[in-house]
Amino acid sequence: MKVGLTLGKYAPLHKGHESVISLALEEMDFVIVMIYACPETTSIPLSIRANWIRDLFPRVEVIEAPDGxxxxxxxxxxxxxxxxxxxxRVGNRGITHFYSSEFYGEHVSKALGATNRIVDPNRIVVPISATTIRRNPFEYRRYLSNRVYKDMIQKVVLLGAPSTGKTTLAKALAQELSTQWMPEFGREYWEKNQVGRRLSPDQLVEIAEGHIEREDSLLQNSNRYLIVDTNALTTFLFALYYHGSAHSCLEELAAKTKDRYHHTFVCNNDIPYDDTWCRSGEVNRRQFQEATFRELDKRGISYKTLSPSPEERIASVLRELSSRSAPENA
Known part of the structure; x- marks a missing residue:
């Protein structure tokens, strides 16, 4: 039985890596891929990178190596x-071939007693490296599968009561970061479907699901970040406001917001209230803002509160993104 092994950080997994794994699958009876943790190189967790391989190559065995x-x-x-x-980790697995594009193929193969299967060492077939991609994933996204690229985009969500400046900030941040922003789908839906200024529990689920679907459709053409105006947690709060409870599906989507977004910012309500026909007054704004903070705290979602100054809001968000994205830019 021919057993192939390949390994790496896959930070990120690109078309060159995929070609090595694909070739191993063609030539071997069984393939093992070992993936290392590398927090000094990327902020994308080991589990997410491992799942890229599992999803794209379901026939391989993936070994996560957090202590490698x-x-x-x-x-x-x-x-x-x-x-x-x-x-x-794999010395007793009967490895017959070691696949790589690197210099270490020779000494690792020798240690394993395996054939050294070097693939495209000069990067002629796939002229890219993970280091190059990390410098500018957006420019080199053609070397990444959609499955991988979407996980490289950090979703930045802006929360807060109505009339706290979320939309204005989302537009400004998208311009500053040369990326896309996701408008509040709930407002568009409400204006088309509200009856007596209310929506049904099922309609609120449609809002949350539609918002997520639109978010996902924007990821492939986003540049490092996708700026998001509200999320399912906001829709959940509207359900409580309208009906005193939320549909179980909406409850589930609201719970998932904790892991779905990489950065959460709350726009303070200390800016002038814009009293449009679709809003319910400044008292309601204050109550909704308090409810937002309660839900975030209850769910253990980390967030940063933003000042009323538009310029300081932008600067504060950019500072936070820069400080938390350092490994990606290494």
Missing amino acids: PTEVGNSEGIKKLNEDYILE
């Missing part, structure tokens, strides 16, 4: 460190 060495080099010490770890 990440030192790269040609010194005897580094080579032995990596060889010892690989042998410990």
